[in-house]
Amino acid sequence: MTVELQVAQGWLTVCELSSLIPGRGVAALLPDGSQAAVFVDRAGRPYAIGNQDPFTGAHVLSRGLVGTAGGRPFVASPLLKQRFDLESGRCLDDEETVVRTYPVRTAVTS
Amino acid sequence: MSEPLPTIVLIGHGMVGQRYLEALAERGATATHRITVLCEEPRPAYDRVHLTSYFSGSTAEDLSMTPAGFMAEHGIALHLDDPAEHIDRAARTVTSRSGQVFPYDVLVLATGSYPFVPPVPGKDAPGCFVYRTIEDLLAIEEYAKTRSSGAVVGGGLLGLEAAGALQGLGLATRIVEFAPRLMPVQVDEGGGAALLRTIESMGLTVHTGVGTQEVVTGADGHVSGMRLSDGSTVDTDLVVFSAGVRPRDQLARDAGLDVGERGGIAVDARCRTSDAHVYAIGECALAVDGRVYGLVAPGYEMAETAADDLLGRAKEFTGADLSTKLKLLGVDVASFGDAHGAAPDSLDVVWSDSRSGVYKKLVVSPDGVLLGGVLVGDADSYGLLRPLTGSVPPVAPEQLVLPAGVGAPVALGPSALPDHAVICSCHNVTKKAIAACSTLAEVKKCTKAGTGCGSCVKVIGQLLPAATDKGLCGCFPFTRAELYEIVRTRRLTSYEEILDGHGRPEARGGDGCEVCKPTIGSIIASLAPTLGASGYVLDGEQAALQDTNDHFLANMQRNGSYSVVPRIPGGEITPDKLIVIGEVARDFGLYTKITGGQRIDLFGASVDQLPRIWARLVDAGFESGHAYGKALRTVKSCVGQTWCRYGVQDSVRMAIDLELRYRGLRAPHKLKSAVSGCARECAEAQSKDFGVIATASGWNLYVGGNGGATPRHADLLAQDLSDAELVRLIDRFLMFYIRTADRLERTSTWLERLEGGLDHLRDVVVHDSLGLCAELEALMADHVAHYRDEWAETLQDPERLRRFVSFVNAPGAPDPTVKFVPERDQVKPDLAVLTIGGAVR
Numbered sequence: 001m002t003v004e005l006q007v008a009q010g011w012l013t014v015c016e017l018s019s020l021i022p023g024r025g026v027a028a029l030l031p032d033g034s035q036a037a038v039f040v041d042r043a044g045r046p047y048a049i050g051n052q053d054p055f056t057g058a059h060v061l062s063r064g065l066v067g068t069a070g071g072r073p074f075v076a077s078p079l080l081k082q083r084f085d086l087e088s089g090r091c092l093d094d095e096e097t098v099v100r101t102y103p104v105r106t107a108v109t110s
Numbered sequence: 111m112s113e114p115l116p117t118i119v120l121i122g123h124g125m126v127g128q129r130y131l132e133a134l135a136e137r138g139a140t141a142t143h144r145i146t147v148l149c150e151e152p153r154p155a156y157d158r159v160h161l162t163s164y165f166s167g168s169t170a171e172d173l174s175m176t177p178a179g180f181m182a183e184h185g186i187a188l189h190l191d192d193p194a195e196h197i198d199r200a201a202r203t204v205t206s207r208s209g210q211v212f213p214y215d216v217l218v219l220a221t222g223s224y225p226f227v228p229p230v231p232g233k234d235a236p237g238c239f240v241y242r243t244i245e246d247l248l249a250i251e252e253y254a255k256t257r258s259s260g261a262v263v264g265g266g267l268l269g270l271e272a273a274g275a276l277q278g279l280g281l282a283t284r285i286v287e288f289a290p291r292l293m294p295v296q297v298d299e300g301g302g303a304a305l306l307r308t309i310e311s312m313g314l315t316v317h318t319g320v321g322t323q324e325v326v327t328g329a330d331g332h333v334s335g336m337r338l339s340d341g342s343t344v345d346t347d348l349v350v351f352s353a354g355v356r357p358r359d360q361l362a363r364d365a366g367l368d369v370g371e372r373g374g375i376a377v378d379a380r381c382r383t384s385d386a387h388v389y390a391i392g393e394c395a396l397a398v399d400g401r402v403y404g405l406v407a408p409g410y411e412m413a414e415t416a417a418d419d420l421l422g423r424a425k426e427f428t429g430a431d432l433s434t435k436l437k438l439l440g441v442d443v444a445s446f447g448d449a450h451g452a453a454p455d456s457l458d459v460v461w462s463d464s465r466s467g468v469y470k471k472l473v474v475s476p477d478g479v480l481l482g483g484v485l486v487g488d489a490d491s492y493g494l495l496r497p498l499t500g501s502v503p504p505v506a507p508e509q510l511v512l513p514a515g516v517g518a519p520v521a522l523g524p525s526a527l528p529d530h531a532v533i534c535s536c537h538n539v540t541k542k543a544i545a546a547c548s549t550l551a552e553v554k555k556c557t558k559a560g561t562g563c564g565s566c567v568k569v570i571g572q573l574l575p576a577a578t579d580k581g582l583c584g585c586f587p588f589t590r591a592e593l594y595e596i597v598r599t600r601r602l603t604s605y606e607e608i609l610d611g612h613g614r615p616e617a618r619g620g621d622g623c624e625v626c627k628p629t630i631g632s633i634i635a636s637l638a639p640t641l642g643a644s645g646y647v648l649d650g651e652q653a654a655l656q657d658t659n660d661h662f663l664a665n666m667q668r669n670g671s672y673s674v675v676p677r678i679p680g681g682e683i684t685p686d687k688l689i690v691i692g693e694v695a696r697d698f699g700l701y702t703k704i705t706g707g708q709r710i711d712l713f714g715a716s717v718d719q720l721p722r723i724w725a726r727l728v729d730a731g732f733e734s735g736h737a738y739g740k741a742l743r744t745v746k747s748c749v750g751q752t753w754c755r756y757g758v759q760d761s762v763r764m765a766i767d768l769e770l771r772y773r774g775l776r777a778p779h780k781l782k783s784a785v786s787g788c789a790r791e792c793a794e795a796q797s798k799d800f801g802v803i804a805t806a807s808g809w810n811l812y813v814g815g816n817g818g819a820t821p822r823h824a825d826l827l828a829q830d831l832s833d834a835e836l837v838r839l840i841d842r843f844l845m846f847y848i849r850t851a852d853r854l855e856r857t858s859t860w861l862e863r864l865e866g867g868l869d870h871l872r873d874v875v876v877h878d879s880l881g882l883c884a885e886l887e888a889l890m891a892d893h894v895a896h897y898r899d900e901w902a903e904t905l906q907d908p909e910r911l912r913r914f915v916s917f918v919n920a921p922g923a924p925d926p927t928v929k930f931v932p933e934r935d936q937v938k939p940d941l942a943v944l945t946i947g948g949a950v951r
């Protein structure tokens with residue numbers, strides 16, 4: 001199984017699902033030079049959001065810890081610990097801040 | 111062309127002025143009005159109530175009440191250092207000192223008060239001050255630097271505060287009060303007597319019942335003393351007048367507005383002056399009930415009233431509560447409601463203990479309604495009693511004043527308060543409104559409660575749900591210490607198993623959170639050998655629990671790069687090793703800095719450089735070192751007996767032994783230590799979690815010290831220990847701490863929280879009163895025996911090494927956003943490349 005991300009050019013293969021540790025993330029470099037943070041939760045569901053932490057500007061969201069709040073998965077930024085909903089990209093600690101999200105899927109390796 | 115917006119001119123940007131602006135903003139009126147503010151002081155509104163805290167370390171920024179960007183966001187023009195000098199009511203303009211003319215549709219006066227200086231000869235001599243603004247404090251501080259004594263004229267609330275401040279500046283301080291007791295307005299005779307004893311026991315000299323007749327000056331024209339009305343003369347280098355305040359109504363008088371007989375701009379219940387276009391709010395206003403209020407709470411209420419009236423909403427200000435609590439360090443004084451028993455037929459319930467300086471009086475009506483009270487020496491119950499004012503307390507009044515241990519005291523908690531009880535009188539917030547929030551931050555944000563004088567914060571804390579739920583986080587109903595016991599006794603090594611078996615029902619099956627994951631990771635790591643688990647922090651499921659620093663075995667810095675801090679046990683290093691560190695830093699382009707913990711920081715490594723840096727260090731015999739995570743950091747040392755002529759033991763050897771013994775030990779908080787070779791204490795061991803000081807006959811062990819934000823001197827746990835005894839006691843101490851402390855609780859706070867304090871700790875770890883010591887020692891022995899160098903181990907594991915890349919889909923590519931620019935011959939992060947791009951804000 002691979003993890004694939006939808007970008008302007010179509011579905012981009014990011015990595016093997018098995019190389020993701022449940023509850024942690026990895027960063028992916030996208031064709032336009034931007035970065036995505038890709039996670040997998042304990043149930044094996046993948047998520048992808050922008051990698052840049054909007055509070056510090058650093059590209060580090062992929063290195064935060066994943067958790068569940070109100071039944072929804074989030075990642076806590078490793079720098080100042082603000083939490084971001086992995087499905088909507090909304091910051092749970094500051095309603096005006098949102099990071100982008102990417103459609104993501106797992107695919108059987110051909 | 112659209113109509114020009116109606117214009118509001120606000121004169122005075124003090125606490126009430128700022129509250130008025132916020133009230134306008136909250137009601138959307140800043141969008142529909144043009145607003146100009148004239149401010150006499152050189153800085154925007156600040157917290158005058160906490161002015162004195164400037165002397166205990168608050169900065170002018172800490173005191174600021176104007177949120178950054180507030181003026182710009184709401185399009186308010188603020189003119190600093192430019193007071194209004196003239197109002198032309200016919201033309202509806204205000205002229206400022208700089209000569210600018212501002213037309214208005216609505217004028218708001220919030221000019222506050224000025225300190226009253228009695229007309230005594232010498233009152234203007236250099237060395238005489240008032241106590242009202244940050245500038246006043248700066249001037250007092252400067253003048254006091256070269257003086258040794260000071261006097262405060264006035265023993266009211268403010269005078270006592272000023273006197274405390276003078277004493278804090280190192281001046282021998284006296285207070286001269288005309289009335290027969292201190293704080294005559296707030297406390298009664300009995301309270302005044304108790305207060306006097308407490309103040310005198312703090313080393314201040316108090317003269318009551320005497321007036322100041324003259325300020326005496328020396329040959330240089332500066333203040334040298336005071337002549338008092340009883341004929342005596344006292345020496346003093348500095349005089350602070352705090353004899354009351356007078357409303358600043360001159361501007362209004364000159365403009366022909368009605369003022370009270372004894373001053374104050376007369377306003378109606380809507381805070382309108384005799385001119386319908388002009389409002390007056392705060393300390394400059396004379397309210398409908400005929401009073402000028404010298405407190406923030408009524409001022410804030412007036413600000414709300416005036417803002418509502420502007421928008422045609424009805425709200426009336428008819429009077430306010432005069433409750434006060436003194437903020438002077440070390441003196442607990444509060445008065446609330448009808449403190450003097452002015453109501454007809456009111457009755458007093460009094461407890462007075464002159465030995466301990468405690469005086470408590472409650473005023474009740476014949477049918478039991480609490481009307482007010484005075485508390486001196488023990489004002490703990492103020493936060494509860496004030497909201498109960500106006501109702502019949504749930505327990506008999508005598509039980510409310512009796513100290514614990516006398517009679518039958520009843521612990522009255524905030525649960526006894528009715529929903530409509532006003533908990534925060536500064537912002538008029540009820541218990542019900544507070545109970546709707548879940549954290550103090552939320553309460554402050556949603557209701558503003560607690561952001562005024564702060565005296566209600568304690569009760570708010572008790573009302574929040576978190577106060578009754580001691581659980582670690584939203585996932586677990588247990589404290590860290592309870593979880594430690596669960597993990598230890600049930601021998602659990604899997605986070606998922608712990609969450610699914612012991613988490614809150616709603617959290618089971620989920621992914622946990624960023625609070626409990628690292629906490630449980632740390633508990634498992636510190637118990638690993640005993641549980642039979644792998645202690646390696648990146649093993650299996652453990653890897654997913656670690657904070658980012660532990661996950662990458664290095665400290666993440668602000669631009670996403672890492673720092674590496676080679677372990678230098680005891681701070682001892684050979685020239686060859688020093689050279690290696692220099693070479694590594696040079697070859698990888700790292701910034702180097704000597705740390706406070708006797709190590710060398712290497713900053714600016716990218717994630718993919720880390721393994722290569724470690725490899726070089728490991729080859730040279732270094733460990734990368736824990737400079738992150740909740741683990742032992744360093745054991746500092748002085749040079750001790752080997753080199754120092756004062757040294758009595760080999761402090762370097764002991765420091766190295768201790769650092770190597772406890773390295774890698776996971777704890778609720780980071781741990782620091784130091785060893786000094788004699789009582790001169792060059793290694794600063796008494797500011798450490800555990801510190802060792804050599805004596806001629808062995809080692810003294812100190813515990814619970816803390817540098818950092820809340821410094822605490824360590825306590826002496828045991829004396830004249832041999833090497834082996836020292837190590838054994840530290841083993842027990844650390845393991846007992848790890849077992850019982852809360853998450854992120856330092857040894858200092860843990861020790862203060864521990865029931866029985868130091869004596870209890872000594873009983874447990876020295877005298878083995880709980881029979882735990884063998885177990886604690888065995889746990890530590892396991893830790894020492896199983897310690898592994900996490901960096902060397904990672905280097906040998908290709909699977910783990912694959913994580914050290916910037917991008918999973920481009921392993922060779924470095925992160926282009928991690929960039930550096932030069933500074934002082936080294937590098938620093940290029941923050942310009944971190945502009946917030948991709949994100950939608």
Ligand SMILES: Cc1cc2nc3c(=O)[nH]c(=O)nc-3n(C[C@H](O)[C@H](O)[C@H](O)COP(=O)(O)OP(=O)(O)OC[C@H]3O[C@@H](n4cnc5c(N)ncnc54)[C@H](O)[C@@H]3O)c2cc1C
Pocket residue numbers: 121122123124125126127148149150151158159160161162192193194195220221222223241242243268271358361391392393394403404405406407409434435437563
């Ligand atoms: C040390 C200290 C401790 C205190 N402690 C407490 C306490 O514990 N509890 C409590 O309730 N209250 C306390 N107070 C009182 C409290 O600070 C005042 O009640 C509150 O600041 C009043 O707010 P205000 O806006 O009316 O006046 P201020 O905060 O005094 O603001 C008025 C502003 O108007 C400016 N101004 C005056 N004339 C003009 C002009 N012509 N043009 C432009 N600007 C002008 C002044 O320079 C000033 O900045 C304390 C006061 C002091 C000094």
Ligand code: SF4
Pocket residue numbers: 748749750751754755756757758761786787788789790791792793
């Ligand atoms: S603490 Fe004592 S032994 Fe150590 S360096 Fe200082 S003076 Fe010398």
Ligand code: FES
Pocket residue numbers: 533534535536537559560561562563564565566567
């Ligand atoms: S009572 Fe003053 S802040 Fe709440």
